[in-house]
Amino acid sequence: MTQSFDAAIAAFAPRLPLGVGFSGGADSSALLTACAERWPGQVAALHVHHGLQAAADDFVRHCQALCARLSVPLLVRHVDARPAAGQSPEDAARQARYGAFEALVSAHQTQFAIKNIALAQHADDQVETLLLALSRGAGVAGLAAMPMHWQRAGLHWHRPLLRVAGRDVRQWLRARGEHWVEDPTNQDPRYTRNRIRAQLVPALQEVFPHFRDTLARSAAHAAQASELLLELGAADLAAIGTPPRIDALRALSPARQANVLRHWLRTCHATTPSAAQLAELQSQIAACRTRGHAIRIRVGRAWVVREGALLGCYN
Ligand SMILES: Nc1ncnc2c1ncn2[C@@H]1O[C@H](COP(=O)(O)OP(=O)(O)OP(=O)(O)O)[C@@H](O)[C@H]1O
Incomplete structure (x- = not known):
């Protein structure tokens, strides 16, 4: 299931012109180089300058040098990626990006x-x-990990190297005599992702030599299950109405009720409920048999309340 770097680039068929997210690190330096050579004059590099990082200027300088060699235009945007309350620095940087x-x-x-x-x-x-x-106890949507292709904000996004081993990407770049900038935070053991890379992955490699393939298969199964749950949630929500009728919710099995509640809250732009919040909401819905039983539960920044025969959600 893993692919060589060249096979992945050969199989990649985006609509041109193509923008490549180019940090200056090894992986995006390799991707940009391969795309620029395959589609000369049809590729632009997009660089996000995270002003807070001390090494940010080194990244820009490397990006400028490689883009000049490849004759690729470099578009740069500065962002302030300070995390909001309760947000991780990685999440804030990703959103800003x-x-x-x-x-x-x-x-x-x-x-x-x-x-x-x-x-x-x-x-x-x-x-x-x-x-x-897995370390966060994610549901199927989280276990689906990253999709190879998706749409967002009217754009088509791709991860053409998703089946290429990291060492093969670096090897491809090294063989061309190219350099890259190492992100110093990639070594920082305060980030769980870095500890996973440094400690867990080598151990997995030893016990399950094909773990990249088997985990990728599990992620693909989870992605399919997650899509089915989305479809079921949309169909159930259409059947019980928006805002949802409490008696119709109560007629559903607990798992299906939880799924449609998650779906409804997503349509209200409320944060995904934690397992505890969802369990509390479901037990309140079950208690609604008593006339006049009030519901008032906090879900992220939103409130879910009972309004007669219906549920309401207020952000
Ligand atoms: N500052 C940035 N500007 C533009 N694109 C970025 C930036 N940071 C990350 N990206 C894009 O998002 C991808 C994933 O970012 P992440 O930081 O997880 O990767 P990485 O393993 O550090 O990759 P790279 O070696 O290319 O930096 C990168 O490969 C790159 O395509």
């Missing part, structure tokens, strides 16, 4: 008309993401 990519594409629309963006996560990143999801 997506916003910056979208803003870059839209600011240069007349010049480049980019509709497709490629990112350079590879098979090892996928394994780390899946193990991180």
Whole structure:
């Protein structure tokens, strides 16, 4: 199931022109180089400058040098990725990055008309993401890890290297005599992802030599299950109405009720409920048999309340 770097690039068929998320690290340096050589004049590099990181200027300098050698335009956007309360620094940086990519594409629309963006996560990143999801007790959506293709904000996003082992990406770049900038935070043991990479992955490799393939298969099964749950949630919500009728909710099995409640809360833009919040909401719904039983439960920043025969959600 893992692919060689060259096979992954050969199989990649985006609509051109293509934007490549280019951090200056090894993986995106390799992806940008391969794409620029395959589609000369049709690729732009998108770089997000995280001003807070001490090494941010080194990254930009490397990006400028490689783009000049490849004759690729470099579009740079500065972001302030300070985490909001309760948000991890990685999450804040990721959110800021997506916003910056979208803003870059839209600011240069007349010049480049980019509709497709490629990112350079590879098979090892996928394994780390899946193990991180397990460490957090994630549900099927989390265990699906990263999709290879998806749409967001009117753009098509791709991860063409998702089946290529990380060492093969670096080897490809090294064989070309290219350099890259090492992100110093990748070694920082305060981040769980780094401890997974340094300690857990080598142990897994020893016990399950094919763990990259088997974990990728599990992630693909979870992705399929997650899609089915989304479809079921949408169908059930259409049947019980929006806002949901409490008696119709109570007629569902507990698992199906939990699924449709998650789906409804997502449509209300409430945060995904924790397992404890969902269990509390379900036990309150079960207690609604008593006339006048009130429901008032906090879900993230939203409140779920009983309004007669219906549930309401207020952000
Ligand atoms: N500052 C950035 N500017 C532009 N793209 C970025 C930036 N940071 C990450 N990306 C894109 O998102 C992908 C995933 O980022 P992440 O930080 O998880 O990867 P990484 O393993 O450090 O990759 P790389 O070696 O390319 O930096 C990168 O491969 C790259 O395509």
